[in-house]
Amino acid sequence: KDAVEISLKDIDQLAKSSFPLCMRHMLDKLRENHHLKHGGRMQFGLFLKGAGLKLEDALAFWRAEFSQKVGSERFDKEYAYSIRHNYGKEGKRTDYTPYSCQKIISATPGVGDHHGCPYRHFGEENLRAALNKMGVSGHALEEIMDKVKNRHYQLACTLTFEATHGVSCDSGINHPNQYFSESQKVLRA
Ligand code: SF4
Numbered sequence: 001k002d003a004v005e006i007s008l009k010d011i012d013q014l015a016k017s018s019f020p021l022c023m024r025h026m027l028d029k030l031r032e033n034h035h036l037k038h039g040g041r042m043q044f045g046l047f048l049k050g051a052g053l054k055l056e057d058a059l060a061f062w063r064a065e066f067s068q069k070v071g072s073e074r075f076d077k078e079y080a081y082s083i084r085h086n087y088g089k090e091g092k093r094t095d096y097t098p099y100s101c102q103k104i105i106s107a108t109p110g111v112g113d114h115h116g117c118p119y120r121h122f123g124e125e126n127l128r129a130a131l132n133k134m135g136v137s138g139h140a141l142e143e144i145m146d147k148v149k150n151r152h153y154q155l156a157c158t159l160t161f162e163a164t165h166g167v168s169c170d171s172g173i174n175h176p177n178q179y180f181s182e183s184q185k186v187l188r189a
Contacts, residue, residue, distance in 0.1 A: 105154075
């Protein structure tokens, strides 16, 4: 079986090794603010579901952060429902599918939003700093910035994957969950 299952205690470590920049950024912001707006909860929550985080763990994960901001009572009343909803446990029982890069890139995050694609939505300085934090610098970094300037965001993400994993990614990155599973394949090989 090659399906990866991620558990609550592994999230931060896996984020460092295997999450694409869009998802690292949201985890950072969630840890920092103990809150994410709706667009972020959807994009990040569905990614975590796709990465194999079980519903019970997802509820514990979001509750641990949000309760520091809004209290656990309000979390249970106002936010838990939508998390169960994402897992198809409420409402129409639709099983929501994690967002593709194309969908994330075409989002229009507003002030205070942290979803979207950093290659598309960050300013140059922030993007450079975020890539530096991932250990990308020098020639590799300039190549990535060049792709961004030409609006090839998924190619920029693919180059980041290659620079941080030391392997080529011939298929290219088209989905954050694909980035995650390709990364796990490389690291677990
Ligand atoms: Fe995330 Fe896709 Fe953008 Fe990479 S290209 S940061 S996986 S949305």
